[in-house]
Amino acid sequence: MTTITLLGTGLLGAAIGQRLLKVGFTLNVWNRNPARCAVLLEAGAQQLHHPGQGLEASSVVVTVLRDGPVTAEIVRSLGSLGGRCIVPMGTMGISESVALAEQVRLQGGSYLEAPVLGSRPEALKGSLLVMAGGESKVFDAQLPLLRQLASEPRLMGAVGTGAASKLALNQLIASLTHGYSLALRLVQASGLDVDRFMEVLRLSALYAPTVDKKLVRMMSHQYGDPNFSTSLLRKDLLLFLREARLAGVNATALDGLASLLEGAVDTDLDAGDYSALHELTDGR
Template structure:
């Protein structure tokens, strides 16, 4: 087992770090609010550090799972940042959903310090993190990926190396583009079915077994039909992710008209008070 540190104990990082500890890895954690780190230790053991630098000292692999590009920079750079504490040859694995531009920046900066890097955003949500069945999309060097993979497998059921640094983030962007389109289509279908007086559960039981089936349909149709959205992947997080997708599309010339439109639909949901609602709340704007 390897010495690890985990920086960022949010709804994803808390259980992910817990799986590392459960698999026997030596884990030191850091969280901006120290009480969360103390809570994690109370449940999983290990150690907590007062700064990212101290958390990273002596670690073979440093995992980061925070909010956005600026949050990543705040815990990696500077006198108290993780990079200042990492030993030569150590690996930094960034699980944050961030920009591909940041991933390339980090690889170059860390390489100059003889440190290694993977951008490795995840999919599967809070439930996937808690159950240890996340999908991990990685970008970086093949040997670095091979060295980090056994630890990542502590909380993942699918791990893929997608290409050089930034490729993991680009793959996650494709993932979010697909989800946005699926949820919008499902919202319109449920809205249509409700207006037509159909039994949504009966309809989904049939059509989910055909070409229209999806994870979103199987796992969200019931709560959507009931108008419940107080759980899951928050609208504000999806808007952050779609903003990254749209910014990258402006850089690479891709045309994302549907994604841009759905992002505006999510803006309407936010205006309805749904910033923290699950992404399936696209239906709520149709049923106003």
């Protein structure tokens, strides 16, 4: 089975690594904090002491790092790629991904952006939504890998289209969660029973399954054990706003939401599930 280098073993990266080990890939792993590789080492992965260690044994380098600049920095540290494919699966800006693709080309590698929708549970089951961007021949070459993580990996188009898809979806997560929080606040303030409101919402075209998932957290004010944190949601929303402006899109209506999310900085809400933004819509 193919040997893969996995750079970044946070919540999502570790789950992707566990899935790849489960289906038989040989895995070399690295993280800035070596302790975060422990689960994967117990499952049979080999730990790297620096990102480029043992690169000659890997044909693919998967990165699941915090953002575009960090990903570019780590990939640059690999030096000559010798034809290896770099597959970033973390969220980054469209312009960042396009620049990284050129960087990888100059380092002698191929590039396929493959951001995902979903988190730890979906990664472990191999049911992530993979939105790839790049050349079709590179996508086809990586399908055996991608099909272990998603039942239907999709090639969205050229480099940048996968990143655009991911940012657009994460913006919808932020906007939907915010809108639902506002609705819930007004419903409760009016004295209307939340369950009666939910009965109507579930029958409408406005309903999304995530609403019920987040209702439990919002009503109980429990945001621990997150799959996607408030801090990451804020980061991605700010990235969406930056890319929207570069594209000439008027997204100023989202500035208020970004400002609202700043209220979580340096609080416990930031490390909690992103539905913790519900605490920020309490205007009392």
